[in-house]
Amino acid sequence: MESVPNPTPVPQKLQVESNGTIPKSNHLFDLRNSLSSVKVPSLNGDLKLQFRRKMGSESKTNPKIVHGEAGYVLEDVPHLTDYIPDLPSYPNPLQDNPAYSVVKQFFVNRDDTVKQKIVVHKTSPRGTHFRRSGPRQRVYFESDEVHACIVTCGGLCPGLNTVIREIVCGLSHMYGVTKILGIEGGYRGFYARNTITLTPKTVNDIHKRGGTILGTSRGGHDTSKIVDSIQDRGINQVYIIGGDGTQKGASVIFEEIQRRGLKVAVAGIPKTIDNDIAVIDKSFGFDTAVEEAQRAINAAHVEAESVENGIGVVKLMGRYSGFIAMYATLASRDVDCCLIPESPFYLEGKGGLFEYIEKRLKENGHMVLVVAEGAGQEFIAENMRSMDHADASGNKQLLDVGFWLSQKIKDHFASRKKKMVINLKYIDPTYMIRAIPSNASDNVYCTLLAHSAIHGAMAGYTGFTIGPVNGRHAYIPFHRITETQNKVVITDRMWARLLSSTNQPSFLSHKDVEDSKKEEEEQTQLLDGENCKDGHHVFLMKKDGHHVKGVVDNGLTYS
């Protein structure tokens, strides 16, 4: 196919000199030390391109930021032409595809961006935007040139197989790609395991199965060995499916590829059943998890209501965020109390958990309690410190809060002071939930994620992850989703809805809430999920009868 000039607008390119010209020299350049701000022409007037150096992060990539009028900011993603000038582009083969060619305005306008915050005031600046995902008129890979690979890393999550399937089928059916490799066993599979050939036929019904047909792992990320393997195998599109750790790994792989000047697009597909990935609306598998959690909650409810003073305790996933617990509770209506990492609670005394349990048992004869795995870590932090166990990826291993809490409740009611006979059943459905196939709505969502990733890579974008932002799919720079974690904001209306549906105490006094709001306005902005930077989450906790400020840092609690 004949190559034609690149129609991509200048703002997508980094090789702009401060006088607005594009350097003739076509050698590769290292973006890491650039710190500049230049004006370049665009369809919508002058845009200010700014390459800011990011401080204090593992990623060394400079954010690619475009400033426009009225406070418009585009946090753009890298493009292969940023470091490989004069890369030829080609017409998108989709324009001849019988299924897609009939779509009116099928190709995404090159200037389309997606707004991060859609609730604004009259005087609000236009704010942060991300590049809209979707097919472009021109692509930077010819179909028979593409050699793609797919890898899955981290914990299991419903929908992994659907994403794999849709990447394979999408590449094949939309772009006529025939060379697709599956990397087995996570990152270390690049250099320590075999690969498998993936075709639409071999992946045809894998979405009906849980897990990942490629296998997964934690740890084993050796950047140079991985990039050596990519280079040796002649791979030029890398699709990486995984959580926050995986996306950090994808980011350094992209940096190394860029440093070596390789024409390799790196696309991340964010995965986490906990739904704690920042920026995007929701992660795949989350809906399925909430749905499946209903079965455990129902079982706990049946057990609890069948006996006198029955208590059903269900532990649900959520290391640092309580989304699954919160949504499963809201959906069920049988839950009397939901405990999540973001909301501190205490056991003894007035307004404490034990008092509430006793009240519910007296009122209703039974109760159901849902606890997220990361909740109440302040109580068991001491044990954790002495154990200090981490998994192969360096994630702190939490103690079983469900087991611990169940024991505490039993001890409390069996104590000489109380002498109340209770009947407690503890259910931990964690791995039963994680291992199921995705439900119908997650299947559709996985398809959109896979397609966004494919269109982005084919269009030459790289070093990006994808996901819906306010319902519109966008390309998001890696650092934006790895530097913070999404958390339940307990001063938001959703948590208030939960409190009102369960009737549980908030475990915070009015003064605590006012104090936390005040502190929120100050620099730390307490309890706001978007401001829980670098895995730190600040909250109020009860210690020796007083509320003190606690900080959760990757599972450890300090005060």
Ligand SMILES: Nc1ncnc2c1ncn2[C@@H]1O[C@H](COP(=O)(O)OP(=O)(O)OP(=O)(O)O)[C@@H](O)[C@H]1O
């Ligand atoms: N900072 C990092 N740099 C490079 N690689 C990393 C980094 N953090 C994690 N990884 C690698 O990413 C892979 C997955 O990481 P991890 O086990 O933390 O799971 P995850 O992707 O966060 O998924 P989840 O926590 O949702 O199960 C591992 O192979 C790990 O070595």
Ligand SMILES: O=P(O)(O)OC[C@H]1O[C@](O)(CO)[C@@H](O)[C@@H]1O
């Ligand atoms: O048992 P594993 O595989 O280490 O994974 C457990 C963790 O994985 C997650 O499911 C996230 O993938 C967390 O909710 C949980 O803490």
Ligand SMILES: [Mg+2]
């Ligand atoms: Mg993780």
